[in-house]
Amino acid sequence: RAFWLRKGRAASSSRRTGSAPAPSRRDSGGAAAARAPSREAGAGRGFASSAWARGAGAQPLGREVRAVERPARNVNIHASYPQLENKSSFPPSGNRKLYFDTHAFVCLLEENGFTTQQSEIIVSALINIINNNMNVIYKDMVTKVQQEIALQQIMSHIGGVKKDMIILEKSEFSALRAENEKIKLQLYQLRKQVMDEVSKVRTDSKLDFNLEKSRTKELYSLNERKQLKMRTEVVELHAQQDRALTQTYRKIDTEVAGLKTMLESHKLDTIKYLAGSVFTCLTVALGFYRLWI
Secondary structure, X not given: OHHHHHHHHHHHHXXXXXXXXXXXXXXXXXXXXXXXXXXHHHHHHHHHHHHHHHHHHHHHHHHXXXXXXXXXXXXXXXXXXXXXXXXXXXXXOOOOOOOOOHHHHHHHHHHOOOOHHHHHHHHXXXXXXXXXXXXXXXXXXXXXXXXXXXXXXXXXXHHHHHHHHHHHHHHHHHXXXXXXXXXXXXXXXXXXHHHHHHHHHHHHHHHHHHHHHXXXXXXXXXXHHHHHHHHHHHHHHHHHHHHHHXXXXXXXXXXXXXXXHHXXXXXXXXXHHHHHHHHHHHHHHHHHHHHHO
């Protein structure tokens, strides 16, 4: 019963979309076999067109999601959107469209050796698997309307953040400009003070250098004068020493000459006394000799 209910829903959905209704099980096998390729082709076209539609729709979806994610990374918007969390607008598993012909699939299984009950069970299991997979896929998906609403909200948030950032940038730039001007004035004043201090230090150092230079010159001149005085004194002392030496040499010479003359005179006196004593002795001896004779 569930299979025939799903089949009826699929037929009603195919009628709404303009596709041909699925044939019943009571149709002849030849007609079913003749219609199977065309239905398979139609199902393949429908599945391909649906896949192409999904792929074509997925590409702008991915682009929009990327376009939404980029400013979210730059701006760091942390907001929860109920449109993204509320996913009750998706159709339930019973009302969803199947993009392949279940009857043709059942007929194909019957042709390959399966019974009608086995083929219907296989098709129903396949439909359940597809529905479960679609439910799992739909849990992480949103509708285009919800995506557009979320995108508009995110763009509005981004616009507000941009406005706030522009206001903050303007206020910060004005504050920074004022601070920069203050710092420039302070630096200019400090530069003036430093230049004044440097000029003062230079003038003081020049004056000190000139004073020290004049002092060194005076000391050098005084030392030269002292050296000249010392030299003159030394020369005078040498002259005095030479004079004293010449005088002493002269005194020595005169004394030596006087001593020599005294020795000569003493020699002559001694010679005279000796000669007189000798002559006296001779005279005495001669006198005794005469007396003796």
